[in-house]
Amino acid sequence: MNMIADTMTANMDNKPEPQVNLDIEYTETVGAYTCDDAKISTRDVNVFYDTNQAIHDVSLDVGRNEVIALIGPSGCGKSTFLRCLNRMNDTIDICRVQGKILLDGENIYSKKQDPVLLRARVGMVFQKPNPFPKSIYDNVAYGPRIHGLTKNKAELDDLVEDALVKAGLFDEVKDRLHGPGTGLSGGQQQRLCIARTIAVQPEVILMDEPASALDPIATAKIEELINELRKNYTIVIVTHSMQQAARVSQRTAYFHMGRLIEVGDTNKIFTNPKHELTEKYITGRFG
């Protein structure tokens, strides 16, 4: 770290390096934004809130069974971008999305795409744990019920148990499955929300700062869980914690003021960032 900082100061004391364009209006994404086996690929995505542009020309691929972390300072548009991936932005009247977002090669913003079906395929976990004010069982069973995924009670019971086991919550709640979901601790609630999402058996899970409201122990459990889930799901996670991004993700994308500045393997981004903004952010110079 020190070495990076030293070279930086050295650079700034001498003459500024001209090859890095700090005027982000004209910044091209640094690094390989494409993937060989892309589950999701976005091309030239622009998002507007009324007349205010929140996302500028973002092109990014998400590989199959990979965890990609979206990092960046507050208000950089990473959550907005995440919410485009399952069309959650549809619920905001003033929000307009332009560009192509492909899930397995199909444009999710095409007229033929049903947002309800899309959200069954692309699940989402939110920043604040938001279990329904129902029992733990009903929380997990809600998704399968509305989609008619099970034929009878026994199948549903199995599905609920399976989801809770996968979310690493089953042992803690097996004695009070019919107790209120809101009675759990914050970390347990968040894992309940993950179990609820898994129960629908999606292909992709979007996580919007899933551990930001949790203590370190609960956070560790969530991170462990993400590593576990990677085997079966493609995961896009927005996080404010760079350590978390480093621990759970294979690729990292750095957003700044609505633009995708740099994307690449997590290891490389954190050890050898190419763009000066990325470097400043991960060394804690701003954010």
Add this chain to the structure above:
Amino acid sequence: MNKPINNTDQVKLSLKKRYFKEKVFKSAGLLAIGIAFMFLLVLLTDIITKAMPAFSQTQVNLTVSIDADELGLKDDSSREDFMAADFRQPIRQALRDRFPEATKRKVKKELYTLVSIGAEYQLRDAVLENPALLGQSVTMDFIADDDVDAVIKGAIDRTLPESDRRVKDQKLGWILEMEASGEVHKTFNWLFFSAGDSREPELAGIKGAILGSLYTLLVTLALSFPVAVAAAIYLEEFAPKNRFIDFIEININNLAAVPSIVFGLLGLAVFINFFSMPRSAPLVGGIVLSLMTLPTIIIASRSAIKAVPPSLREAALGLGASKMQTVFHHVLPAALPGILTGTIIGMAQALGETAPLLMIGMVAFIVDIPQSIGDPSTVLPIQVFLWADAPERGFLEKTSAAILVLLVFLIAMNAVAIRLRKKFEKKW
């Protein structure tokens, strides 16, 4: 001047002033609560003390001989014959027997006013129920006239000189004699809860108005609750943001501020004159009141729906629930306590509403107890209005009693609102 490094001294100086202000504000608040409470106390004490006498009724115990021949009745007489028979005579005879000294026509006439004109129907009903009484002599309680009632309850001062007293010495003498012998006594006034309105205070009851209010509120609830909740859900969850919807919103808010009598005029013009619905009926009353209640429930429901945390909607949508499922599975249950509270507030408003119902004829004098929403009837607040307007002294206590019944209804409705709120409220 040397400025101190920190402001501790300055803060200390200002503290005293700040605490003083706080104290002043606290005592002003206490005073306000005290005044409000005092007013409430005065109001309630006044109403309750005035209303209490209405719940007891003076009865006159008489021994009546029921002569079948004089009544022109036989054991096998039809119901119509009983209805046509003159049961007034046996009662008059009984009164004459009790006070044989009354021989002059004028005195006898005065004597007959000891019991209510309803007494003959009491006797008729008793005989109808038990025809074996024919030809026998029965001792039973008859409803006393309202003047006798007033004397017994102390509403007419017995010590006043005769010229200032409504009940003259002779009648007072009879009353006092019967009171001393226990022939005149007070019982609980069941009739008040089982009879309809009457011109005679001692026969007037509130059942007609209670049922009228009940039917009216049922119609109001059945119409306004589903319509208002559906409107609130649509406006909050589904409506696009455009000028037309804004226009509707503004008009709903305006509707809540329209003077209620205007709704009465509208009801008269549209429902009664144009659609030829029955006059004075709870059906029309309910429709008019639901027009008035709709904006209240819509506004309350909308704010209840708005208060549902967006995270709940996102959770449901994120799982792939459709908009409809999100609203009906999650938003509506969460908003239900607020919606119900708003509904009951609207209903309580409707229960106390008088002006629009005056316009559609519910102010008519209606003796019969309504059997359905199409029958002419009146409602509690209008009954209060009618009785307060009546000249007879006996209606004074009835007025207060009717107010009390209305208040009991309101308190009961509020209690239900609180219970429902507690039941449906869930912690987040």
